[in-house]
Amino acid sequence: MKFSDIPGHQSVKERLRSMADNDRIPHALLIEGPSGTGKMMLARAMAQYIHCENRNGGDSCGECPACIQHRSINHIDTIYSFPIVKGGHENPVSDDYMDQWRRMSEDSPYMDFLHWLSLIQAGNSQPQIFVSEADSLIHKLSFTAHKAKYKIVIMWLPERLKTEAANKMLKLIEEPFHDTLFILVSNDAKKILPTIYSRTQRIIVHRLPDEIVANRLVETKGLSMADAMAIAHNADGSMLAAETALSFSKEEKQFLELFMALMRKAYQNQMADLKEWTVTISAFGRETIIRFLNYCLRLVRENFIMNLNVPQLNYLNSAEAAFSSKFSRFINERNVERISQEFDSAITDIAGNANPKLVLFDLAVRMCIYLKA
CATH class of the missing domain: 3.40.50.300 (P-loop containing nucleotide triphosphate hydrolases)
Incomplete structure (x- = not known):
């Protein structure tokens, strides 16, 4: 090298x-x-x-x-x-x-x-x-x-x-x-x-400047400069994130589906379904659970920002944006901080070897409360 x-x-x-x-x-x-x-x-x-x-x-x-x-x-x-x-x-x-x-x-x-x-x-x-x-x-x-x-x-x-x-x-x-x-x-x-x-x-x-990330994508991936700049902007200075973003990974698709399921079932107070959701997530390894919770935390923040009606501030792919266009109104100034804190706490607890089922079900129950704030 x-x-x-x-x-x-x-x-x-x-x-x-x-x-x-x-x-x-x-x-x-x-x-x-x-x-x-x-x-x-x-x-x-x-x-x-x-x-x-x-x-x-x-x-x-x-x-x-x-x-x-x-x-x-x-x-x-x-x-x-x-x-x-x-x-x-x-x-x-x-x-x-x-x-x-x-x-x-x-x-x-x-x-x-x-x-x-x-x-x-x-x-x-x-x-x-x-x-x-x-x-x-x-x-x-x-x-x-x-x-x-x-x-x-x-x-x-x-x-x-x-x-x-x-x-x-x-x-x-x-x-x-x-x-x-x-x-x-x-x-x-x-x-x-x-x-x-x-x-x-x-x-x-x-972090790398967006221009350097974009130029690298143009040189190595054959992208147009416009597409490369869009990806670089979302990558937050990480070449790795930019390269990963070129394809919406199988894991990310699964994470989005699980996030949507959590929010829909929590809003409808479907406790039995939330219990099954908890079991599904708990079957992942701790590292994967932590990645999932970080993904959820990012989507919560992006949905809050979407309410500001400033599109250039949002870093969502098309699938995430389609869901968030209807969901974002449920993440507002009354609950965004508490919801974010709950995901942060869950990440800390899982990393500290807490029981995933207990942590995740507690998180799901709290979403039932906060989404209607």
Whole structure:
């Protein structure tokens, strides 16, 4: 991965290049920002630039042995660490999933977490970075670099470190080996152990401008600029969201149908049907339930905005807009805040391993009340 392969983020690239060129690379670098903006690509490009044998014009050459190894995710002094599930392994480590990681890096360089869940067959499990991974890193880093000046650990989603693993990682980051660099890539840095976060040098990656997202879609997907700009506007600076929006996914269709069912049955106080709705949603894995609730929260907000009669503020696809044109009048200034809070609370409870059936049925009952406010 070269810097030139990554759209946008020129100031971030300049900062990373300067660190490497002046050999003033922090031992623990945290690249943080919204999902789908290219943070992992930047981390990979930085590692390749550090290891490149023939840097040229502010970028790696792409042709030396080190660059070729980086391109295939095979560089001997680059270690990847990422959230996984146990999957039958007693002491699970990232190495157990390297084939899936290489496929992920090729299929989804903007790091689609849903795709990762599918590749590792997560099911109902929540991917984490286990203490066995921290032990493995300690062992690997105890050896000197093989070919390069630095060994580089690229860790995706350090916010998913289990507590014991995070504590072991803290010791590694506080007292690093002289030839070791960490590049952490986070979508939600506020969930990283504060003692780790405070010991990193942070680089914040902001949303991509709509023009850059649109140009990329035109170049890679063959869209017209008008269509590309419409998608980019809805994607909120995420290249991943823009690419996903090109097709209304099967999951999104299901989520819309379930949201419509919830609101219709709640308005009509159909408790028996709402109980069945709860059972249906509860059968999803926790990660899917959380995605669904976030989807519902977005539609609630979009329906409230629709009442303002300012179409350019609405980010709805045609199917969502068709439903919302009739439903939006039920989301108003009297209930929008309470309804939003209920979905937020449900997301928090599900993420905290609460019983999904209890949380979801309570949510459904409260919708019966609030929709008639």
